[in-house]
Amino acid sequence: MTYRNSLFIILGVFILSCKKPKEKTQEKFTPVIEVNTEGYYSSKHLIEAEELVLVFEKENIKVIDFRKEQDYTKEHISGAINIWRTDIEDNSYPYRGMMAKRQQIEALFSRLGITNTDTLILYDDRGVCDAARLWWILKNYDFESVKLLNGGLKAWKKVEGPTNDEKVSVIPSNFKLPEDGSFKLWIGKDEINNILVSGKNDIILDTRNMEEFSGERQKSGATKGGRIPNSILIDWAEAIDYNGTQKFKSFDQLEQIYGSKTGSKNDAVITYCHSGVRSAHTTFVLTELLGYKNVKNYDGSWVEWSYFDELPYEQDSITRIKI
Incomplete structure (x- = not known):
């Protein structure tokens, strides 16, 4: 081997050894994807x-x-x-x-x-x-x-x-919602009261817990304990693996939970809770995951309904718990 060839080999090894290793991008945060929409x-x-x-x-x-x-x-x-x-x-x-x-x-x-x-x-x-x-x-x-x-x-x-735990710095924008909101998932107290008076068979789902449903528990913001007449209780938390992953349950499991109490997926369903939060979750389950076509969430829910003494209500228990 000539001196010149030896020199080239030595220089090549030196350059390769000094070359910066290729950075790995987000290796830690790229797990195997196991997406299952059930x-x-x-x-x-x-x-x-x-x-x-x-x-x-x-x-x-x-x-x-x-x-x-x-x-x-x-x-x-x-x-x-x-x-x-x-x-x-x-x-x-x-x-x-x-x-x-x-x-x-x-x-x-x-x-x-x-x-x-x-x-x-x-x-x-x-x-x-x-x-x-x-x-x-x-x-x-x-x-x-x-x-x-x-x-x-x-x-x-x-x-x-x-x-x-860092607060994010933002650049203000000029956000605009679409011109005409459809309010297709919204219902108010007057509409619900008219349904009760007319005797229509709309399904009214109370998505709170049993203590609230029975009237035993009165949460802050409500003026009394109880429920809207003709309500059916399905606790919102039934829809998720509450004590485990906190993910939505499978389609079949959700069908079993809601199907026996809600009838056809074309029937009118009204959801409510204390202030329209838990019932919004149930509205997501019914419309997005299960395909119900006519679901409306009562915005004011029990906080608003209990405020008006002229609105009818039911109660199974004397209110013992106020929080």
Whole structure:
């Protein structure tokens, strides 16, 4: 071997040894995808953590942490912005929890830098029960680019999605909702009272727990315990693996839970709870996952209904618990 050839070999080895190793991108956060939509009627507004972890840093994705600020500041999905119930309530009523008007939502989203081309990913740490309320509001205003993170924060941590406690800096935008909201999933107290008076057979689902349904428990905001007459109780939490993954149950399981009490999927169904949050979750289950065609969530729910003494109600128990 000549001196010149030896020199080239030595230089080649040296260059290769000094070359910067190729960086691995998000290796830790790219688990094997095991997405199973369980045969749902639609998964358009649902996303799995395995899917989100691959796209959450994209420019047109806005992740929204729908929890109280003190929970958000402890830990949240990296890059998530924070919204809570009080941000999307109309405070002009003498009781709490009513859906915010169009202008309030537009101002909130503009302040948070949300644009009309963004896809919103909503999550919480309660089986997306709270997050479903924002989905429901936006659905009524015909804004469709919304997905619930199945299993919420718990599912995100399971796939080792990144979290931190940093507040996100935003650039204000000019967000606008579609001109004419359809309010296709909304119903008010007067409409429900007319249904009761007329004797129509609309199915009224109470999505609270048994203590609230019976009247034994009166939660803060309500003026009395009880329920809307002719209500059928199906606790919202029946729809998820509450003590486990907090994900939605399978299509077959949900069919078994709701099918025996709701009849045809073309029948009129009204959902309500204490303030329209848990019932928004049930509305998501019925319309998106099971394919019910005529479901409306009562915005004011028991907080509003109990406020008006002239509205009828039923009670099985003396109210013993007030919280």
